[in-house]
Amino acid sequence: MSSINRIVVTGRLTRDPELRTTTTGKQVAGLGIAVDKRFKPQDPNEPTADFFNVTAWGQTAEFITNYGGKGRLVAVDGRLQTRKYTNKDGIEVTAFEIVAENISLLDKPKDGSGGEAPVAAAATSAGEVDGDDYDPFGDE
Numbered sequence: 001m002s003s004i005n006r007i008v009v010t011g012r013l014t015r016d017p018e019l020r021t022t023t024t025g026k027q028v029a030g031l032g033i034a035v036d037k038r039f040k041p042q043d044p045n046e047p048t049a050d051f052f053n054v055t056a057w058g059q060t061a062e063f064i065t066n067y068g069g070k071g072r073l074v075a076v077d078g079r080l081q082t083r084k085y086t087n088k089d090g091i092e093v094t095a096f097e098i099v100a101e102n103i104s105l106l107d108k109p110k111d112g113s114g115g116e117a118p119v120a121a122a123a124t125s126a127g128e129v130d131g132d133d134y135d136p137f138g139d140e
Contacts, residue, residue, distance in 0.1 A: 005079040007098055010106065011035035013072050014051065019065040029061035030054070031068070033076060033098075054078075056100040064103045073107040076100050 014032035021027055034049040041048065054076055056064055068074060078100040087093050 006077075007080050008075065008077045009033060009035050009052065009098070010073070010075045011049070011052075013068055013070050013074060016069050017056075017061075017065045019061055027058055027061045029056045029065050031056070031064060033074065053095070053097040054100050054103075055081075055097055056103060060100055060103055064100075067105060067109070068103070069109075072105060072109070075104045075106055077102040077104075 011033040014034050017029045017031040019027060019029045031054045033052050033054055035052065036049050037047075064074075076098055078098050080096060081099050082094055082096050084092060084094050
């Protein structure tokens, strides 16, 4: 029997994606996403969202770095990964992260004055879209 490791989340970027290049020349981006909880907690001190670290590689990394920014609404489709490491205090930590296979922008970008920017600047990870053809929920 084969196993399935698939995760799909929608939420807002918590920071601007950070693109870097590995020693082997591969592009990788790190980003954070906040996903609102379906039911708000009773305790006002408890967060109303879950926060996930996301890693994107290659063209997906370049795409989200070029078009994504803090606050943008995104859909992340990928797999959940765990890794263990020893932190600076010598404590072994298990980290959970989403490795993105595809990231789609679900909103239109805003310009610096708070209005909507030209739609031509919007894109999806499958490629750029132009002008009036932008539909974040359309089939690709």
